[in-house]
Amino acid sequence: MPKVRLERVTKRYGKVTAVDCLDLTVHEGEILTLLGPSGCGKTTTLRCIAGFVVLDEGHIFLGEEEVTHLPPEKRDIGFVFQNYALWPHMTVYQNLSFGLQLRRIPKEEIRERVQEVLSMVRLSGMEDRYPRQLSGGQQQRVALARALALRPRVLLLDEPLSNLDAKLREEMRFEIRELQRQLGITAIYVTHDQAEALVLSDRIAVLNEGRLVQLGTPEEIYQRPANRFVAGFIGLSSFIEARVTEVEAEMAVLETEDGLHFRVPRDALVEGQAVTLAVRPEHVEVLGGPSGDLENAFQAEVVRAAYLGDSVDCRLRLGKWELRTQLLPGKIPAPGEVLWIYLPPEKLILIPG
Amino acid sequence: MGTKWRRAVLEGALLCLLFFVIFGPISSLVIWSIAIRWYWPHVLPQEIGLAYWKQALGLQRDWAIAAVSIWGAFGTSMLVALVATALVMTMAIPAGYALARYRVPLKALILLLFLMPKAFPQQPIFVNLLPTFTRWGLAGTVQGVILIHILVCLIFGVWITTSAFKAIPQELEEAARSVGATRWRTFWKVLLPLAAPGLLVSTVFVFITSLTEFTGTFFIGLPFVTTLPMLLYSSSGYNMQFASVIAIVLLIPSLLFMVLIQRVFRPEYMGGIAG
Numbered sequence: 001m002p003k004v005r006l007e008r009v010t011k012r013y014g015k016v017t018a019v020d021c022l023d024l025t026v027h028e029g030e031i032l033t034l035l036g037p038s039g040c041g042k043t044t045t046l047r048c049i050a051g052f053v054v055l056d057e058g059h060i061f062l063g064e065e066e067v068t069h070l071p072p073e074k075r076d077i078g079f080v081f082q083n084y085a086l087w088p089h090m091t092v093y094q095n096l097s098f099g100l101q102l103r104r105i106p107k108e109e110i111r112e113r114v115q116e117v118l119s120m121v122r123l124s125g126m127e128d129r130y131p132r133q134l135s136g137g138q139q140q141r142v143a144l145a146r147a148l149a150l151r152p153r154v155l156l157l158d159e160p161l162s163n164l165d166a167k168l169r170e171e172m173r174f175e176i177r178e179l180q181r182q183l184g185i186t187a188i189y190v191t192h193d194q195a196e197a198l199v200l201s202d203r204i205a206v207l208n209e210g211r212l213v214q215l216g217t218p219e220e221i222y223q224r225p226a227n228r229f230v231a232g233f234i235g236l237s238s239f240i241e242a243r244v245t246e247v248e249a250e251m252a253v254l255e256t257e258d259g260l261h262f263r264v265p266r267d268a269l270v271e272g273q274a275v276t277l278a279v280r281p282e283h284v285e286v287l288g289g290p291s292g293d294l295e296n297a298f299q300a301e302v303v304r305a306a307y308l309g310d311s312v313d314c315r316l317r318l319g320k321w322e323l324r325t326q327l328l329p330g331k332i333p334a335p336g337e338v339l340w341i342y343l344p345p346e347k348l349i350l351i352p353g
Numbered sequence: 354m355g356t357k358w359r360r361a362v363l364e365g366a367l368l369c370l371l372f373f374v375i376f377g378p379i380s381s382l383v384i385w386s387i388a389i390r391w392y393w394p395h396v397l398p399q400e401i402g403l404a405y406w407k408q409a410l411g412l413q414r415d416w417a418i419a420a421v422s423i424w425g426a427f428g429t430s431m432l433v434a435l436v437a438t439a440l441v442m443t444m445a446i447p448a449g450y451a452l453a454r455y456r457v458p459l460k461a462l463i464l465l466l467f468l469m470p471k472a473f474p475q476q477p478i479f480v481n482l483l484p485t486f487t488r489w490g491l492a493g494t495v496q497g498v499i500l501i502h503i504l505v506c507l508i509f510g511v512w513i514t515t516s517a518f519k520a521i522p523q524e525l526e527e528a529a530r531s532v533g534a535t536r537w538r539t540f541w542k543v544l545l546p547l548a549a550p551g552l553l554v555s556t557v558f559v560f561i562t563s564l565t566e567f568t569g570t571f572f573i574g575l576p577f578v579t580t581l582p583m584l585l586y587s588s589s590g591y592n593m594q595f596a597s598v599i600a601i602v603l604l605i606p607s608l609l610f611m612v613l614i615q616r617v618f619r620p621e622y623m624g625g626i627a628g
Contacts (some may be wrong), residue, residue: 050527051530078531079531085524087528087543088525102532143528146465
C-alpha cells in the first residue's frame with residue numbers, strides 16, 4: 001500500500017531546477033533512501049514532503065490524503081534534522097512533550113509516552129538535561145525520540161548522522177534501522193553516504209540533478225546499476241568503453257579501441273552497440289601466473305598501491321584503461337610490476353552507451 | 354616574595370585605574386550636583402548641600418537657587434520614550450523577522466534606508482522636516498516629538514532585532530512546525546524565548562536613545578515640549594549644578610537596565626544556540 005506518493009514534483013530556485021518532475025512511491029512500513037551527491041535535490045524533496053518548501057508543480061499524497069497545500073503542522077510527519085534542531089531553552093522532557101501538549105493529550109499519557117520513547121533510544125533518566133549537556137549522539141537520539149513520540153504517519157530523516165563521528169555513525173545506522181523495523185514506521189532517509197544507504201534501506205532512490213536515476217533494492221542498485229553515474233556513485237567502479245563485435249548464442253565479445261577483447265553474457269546486446277563495462281574492485285581476480293588460454297585474462301601493470309590495513313588498494317593499467325582493485329594484504333606490489341588478472345564474465349557490469 | 358608583592362601592587366593599581374575610569378566622570382557629576390559654592394582654585398567645593406537636588410525634585414522653591422522642578426520634563430521624557438519604544442519595537446520585531454528570514458527584494462537597500470537618519474547630519478534633516486510637521490500640526494506637540502524619536506530610533510530596533518532573529522537556526526522553527534505548532538505558536542514558544550536577549554538589548558538601545566535624544570526634540574518640540582535633555586542643554590553652560598542633577602537622573606534608567614539585562618541573559622541556554 002502506498003504511504004507516500006509524489007507525482008511530478010517540481011521545485012525551482014530561480015533558474016535552477018532543484019527537483020525535476022519526480023515521481024516516487026514509498027510503501028507502508030519500508031525505509032526508502034534518497035541518495036545522491038550534494039545538490040541532487042534529495043533534501044529539497046524531503047523538505048517538500050515535510051511542507052517546509054512549497055512545490056512549483058506536482059502533488060504529494062500521504063496515504064489517501066493529498067497534502068500538497070497543507071502547512072507542515074497539519075501533515076502529521078516526524079522530521080529529524082542534520083543539526084538535531086533541539087530547542088536549547090527546553091529540557092529533554094520539554095522537547096519531547098511539546099508536540100504532545102499541542103495535541104491536547106492528557107498529562108499522564110504524555111509522561112508515559114515520553115518515558116517510552118526515551119527508553120527506546122536508551123536515554124531514560126535524561127529528562128531534565130538541557131540539550132547542550134548531551135553529547136552529539138545523545139542529542140540526535142533525542143531528536144529521533146521527539147519525532148517518534150508523536151507516532152507520525154511518516155518519519156523523514158535529513159542526513160541525521162552526518163554530524164557524528166565515524167564510529168558512532170556506524171552504530172546509529174543499525175539503531176535507526178532496528179527502531180524503524182520494530183515500530184513498523186514508514187521512513188524516508190536522505191543521505192549522500194552510499195554505505196549508509198546500503199545498510200539502512202529497503203529501497204534506494206538514486207537522484208542526480210533533480211531527477212530519479214534509479215530505484216531499487218540495495219542489491220539491485222549495487223549489482224545492476226542503471227548507468228555510469230550510479231555505477232560510479234555507489235561503490236567503486238572502473239570504466240572501460242567498448243563496442244560489441246560478435247554476438248554468439250550465450251556470450252558476446254566486446255572490443256575496445258586499443259584492441260582488448262572481453263567475453264560477457266549476451267543479454268540484449270546487439271552487434272556494433274557501444275557499451276561501457278563497469279568493473280568493481282572486488283571482482284578483479286589476481287592470478288598466480290600466466291593464464292594459458294583463459295578468456296578475459298590480461299596482463300596489467302601496477303600504477304600504484306596503497307596499504308589500507310585490511311587490504312591493499314591497487315591501481316592497475318590495462319591497455320589505456322585504469323582498473324582499481326583490492327588485494328589481500330601481505331604482498332604489496334611495487335609500481336611497474338606486471339600482474340596477471342582475470343575478470344569473471346558474469347561479474348562484469350554492462351551499461352549501454 | 355618579591356614577585357608576589359609586585360603582582361599585588363600591579364593588580365591594585367590596575368583596579369584603581371579601572372575604578373577611576375568608570376566612576377571618575379560620574380563622581381565629578383555627583384560632586385557638581387551637591388556643590389553650592391565652588392570657585393577656582395579650590396579642588397573641592399567650599400560649600401556643599403542638597404539645595405539643587407531639593408529644588409530639582411520639587412521639594413523646595415528658593416529663588417536664589419537656579420533650578421526648577423524637573424518632574425514635568427521627566428514625565429514628558431518618560432512618556433515620549435516609552436511610547437516611542439513601544440511603537441518602534443512593534444514595527445521592528447516583524448520587520449526584523451522578515452528581513453532575517455525571507456528573501457525581501459532590495460533587502461540591503463531597506464536596511465540602508467533605516468541608517469539614513471543617522472548617516473546624515475541631523476540638523477538639515479530636522480530643519481527640513483519642520484515645515485512639514487508644522488503643516489500637519491505636529492510641531493510643538495508631544496506626538497510630533499514621538500514621531501521624530503521613532504525616526505531616529507528605528508535603526509537600532511530593526512538592525513539589532515534582525516541579527517537577533519538571524520542568530521536562531523531556521524531548523525528550530527521548522528522542528529516546531531513539524532511537531533504540530535502553528536506559525537503563531539512557534540513564534541511565541543520557540544522564537545521569542547530564544548530571541549529575547551537580543552530583543553531586550555534592542556529595546557534598551559531604543560529606550561536610551563529616545564530618552565537622551567536632543568536635536569530632533571529641539572527642532573520639532575520647541576517651544577512647548579520640554580524633555581530632560583532639553584532642560585539639561587539649556588542649563589549646562591552656566592549652571593553646572595542643575596545640569597549635573599539632570600545628568601544623574603538620566604543615568605538611572607541605564608543603570609536599572611544593566612541590572613535587568615544581567616538577570617535576563619541566561620548563559621545556560623544561550624550556549625545551545627550556536628551548537
